[in-house]
Amino acid sequence: MNYDETVNFLFEQLPMYHRIGATAYKDNLDNSLALDEWLNHPHKKYKTIHVAGTNGKGSVSHIIASVLQEAGYRTGLYTSPHLLDFRERIKINGKMIPKENVISFVSENKEIIEKIKPSFFEMTVAMAFKHFADSEIDIAVIETGLGGRLDSTNIITPIASVITNISYDHVDLLGNTLQEIAREKAGIIKQGVPVIIGQLQEEVFQVFYEKAYLAEVPMYIADDTYKTEITGVCAKYRTINVYRNEEFYFAGLKLPLLGDYQDKNLKTALKALTIIKESGFLIEPQAIINGIKNIIINTGLQGRWQILSSNPTIICDTGHNEDGIREIVLQLKKTDYKKLHIVFGVVKEKDLTRILNLLPQDAIYYFTNANIPRSLPAQELKEKAKKYKLKGEKFDTVQEAFNEAKKNAEVNDLIFIGGSTFVVAEVL
Numbered sequence: 001m002n003y004d005e006t007v008n009f010l011f012e013q014l015p016m017y018h019r020i021g022a023t024a025y026k027d028n029l030d031n032s033l034a035l036d037e038w039l040n041h042p043h044k045k046y047k048t049i050h051v052a053g054t055n056g057k058g059s060v061s062h063i064i065a066s067v068l069q070e071a072g073y074r075t076g077l078y079t080s081p082h083l084l085d086f087r088e089r090i091k092i093n094g095k096m097i098p099k100e101n102v103i104s105f106v107s108e109n110k111e112i113i114e115k116i117k118p119s120f121f122e123m124t125v126a127m128a129f130k131h132f133a134d135s136e137i138d139i140a141v142i143e144t145g146l147g148g149r150l151d152s153t154n155i156i157t158p159i160a161s162v163i164t165n166i167s168y169d170h171v172d173l174l175g176n177t178l179q180e181i182a183r184e185k186a187g188i189i190k191q192g193v194p195v196i197i198g199q200l201q202e203e204v205f206q207v208f209y210e211k212a213y214l215a216e217v218p219m220y221i222a223d224d225t226y227k228t229e230i231t232g233v234c235a236k237y238r239t240i241n242v243y244r245n246e247e248f249y250f251a252g253l254k255l256p257l258l259g260d261y262q263d264k265n266l267k268t269a270l271k272a273l274t275i276i277k278e279s280g281f282l283i284e285p286q287a288i289i290n291g292i293k294n295i296i297i298n299t300g301l302q303g304r305w306q307i308l309s310s311n312p313t314i315i316c317d318t319g320h321n322e323d324g325i326r327e328i329v330l331q332l333k334k335t336d337y338k339k340l341h342i343v344f345g346v347v348k349e350k351d352l353t354r355i356l357n358l359l360p361q362d363a364i365y366y367f368t369n370a371n372i373p374r375s376l377p378a379q380e381l382k383e384k385a386k387k388y389k390l391k392g393e394k395f396d397t398v399q400e401a402f403n404e405a406k407k408n409a410e411v412n413d414l415i416f417i418g419g420s421t422f423v424v425a426e427v428l
Contacts, residue, residue: 003099006106007086016120017146021349021374024119025146025173031118032152035126038112042133046076047279048156049141049272052148052185053164053198055324056265059257059304060164060198061143063269066298067291068139068276069093071283076132076140078125078153083302083318083425090128094298097131105130121145125152139281147174149187159279161188162272163208164198164265167323172349182207191215194275198268199223220275226267233258235307237293242270250285254293259305259317260334261327266292303424305331312409313337316417316424320346322354328418329358337414341366341405345398345423346381347374355419356388364408365392368401370422398426 001009010016015024036043051061058079065077075093082088087096105127106113113123125145132140142158144151147170166182174181182204189195189211197208200223212219225244231252232239238258242250255266270288277283295301303318305328313335319328332340340363346352367382369375378394378401385392395401405415417427 001103001107003103006103009106010086010120010123014118014120014123019372019374021347022172024121026119026122026152027150029150029152029155031116031122032125032155034116035112035118035122036129036155038109039126039130042129043140043156045133046137047139048158049139049160049162049276050144050153050156050158050188051141051162051164052144052151052188053162054167054169054181054185054321055319055327056164056198056261056268057143057162059262059265059301060162060269060272061141062295062299062301063265063292064272064276065091065141066295067269067273067283067288068141068281069298070291070294071281071287073138073281074136076128076135076137077299078128078140079143080121080124080145081421083421083428088300089124090131091299092132092135092137094300097127101131102127119152122152144188146170147184147187149184151188154188157190158193160272160275161190161193161195162198162268163188163195164268165323166201166204167321168351168354169321170349171351178203179207183211186211189215189217192217194218194220196220196222196268196271196275199264220271222267222271223264226270228263228267230263238262240266242266244270250289253289256293256296257301257304258307259327259331261331262304302428303421308427311411312406312413312415314406314415314417316427318421318424319418320350320420322351322358325355325358325419328416329360332360332414332416335414338410338412339364339414341409341413341415342392343368343398343401343405343415343417343423343427344381344419345369345378345401346376346419347422348376349374350376352381352384356385356390359388359390361389363390364405365390366401366405367392367394368398368423369396370398370420370426372422375420375422398423402427
């Protein structure tokens with residue numbers, strides 16, 4: 001197979017959660033362990049950092065990877081889902097896995113693929129771990145896909161485990177309460193591995209505390225250690241002062257991730273980097289400054305309060321659950337515009353009662369659906385939104401919705417695109 005045929009095989013033949021939903025989810029690690037055994041345990045050939053959480057884990061992973069890269073380490077980064085190119089999931093020092101490596105991995109491991117029939121995610125994790133080992137990296141930042149305890153990435157023993165936050169998402173698989181969801185995320189906490197919790201959440205603190213206690217490992221709350229102060233904002237970055245244990249730590253950090261919610265992710269990443277340093281990695285202050293400033297250049301991170309153009313202003317954000325939407329709405333309230341246009345689509349299993357009541361009623365909506373089986377049809381979304389006094393029209397494709405919003409928007413208006421990673425991906 002050539003590259004396109006190989007990727008089509010991965011998308012079409014292997015069950016893919018992001019396309020079809022829960023039927024692609026495996027509730028055990030059997031296939032991941034079998035692939036790991038087949039490949040001779042590649043993840044044991046380098047150090048790893050494991051990052052889980054409901055929101056922010058992608059941003060935290062990218063910040064950590066960017067700083068490690070600036071510190072001179074050959075750094076692997078595994079994240080999901082991708083926005084434009086499958087290979088975004090597997091990067092070394094910001095460079096995507098070469099197409100020929102994707103082809104060779106699938107062709108060389110056809111026997112085990114046909115034998116155990118792994119999911120798309122199980123296969124991709126194995127590909128990443130093997131690529132990192134073959135490339136002789138120093139360290140890899142590994143983001144979980146869904147949950148933690150039964151996530152395919154959870155065969156690693158990292159030098160630090162990071163859990164960003166807990167919110168309602170994937171309740172059909174992870175649990176109906178925050179405590180149940182937290183227990184799944186806490187599954188990445190392992191014996192002898194320090195754990196960093198991004199923010200103190202009273203509802204789930206005990207879950208993490210008990211798991212860390214049983215694992216006999218220290219647990220750190222990033223919020224307890226770091227405080228941030230915004231000193232300036234421009235179109236390209238926000239300038240931030242950072243305090244550690246009430247003492248001045250960094251002045252004028254330039255963070256090109258423009259959402260206010262990124263302050264939480266910055267603090268989480270800084271705490272994780274402290275633990276990484278304690279494990280023997282040399283990370284000078286200048287590497288932290290440069291890594292944060294150059295995060296987008298170094299890693300290619302997209303879709304986080306990303307300004308696509310001006311006159312009218314067009315912004316997209318991949319936040320798609322209750323906490324993510326709440327942060328987006330808060331950010332919209334701080335943004336200047338004459339009229340607000342929202343291109344919006346969601347996936348079928350999303351609990352809309354937790355989302356639609358957060359959205360502004362004075363916006364003009366362009367309800368749509370991404371081109372994947374999991375998408376909630378635009379007409380159904382429009383009807384559900386009516387109950388929350390959200391007004392707009394439905395469009396059968398994201399491109400049609402986006403084009404209509406651009407046609408209607410005036411120079412001082414704002415077009416926001418969101419609700420689903422896949423809606424944002426199609427606009428990008």
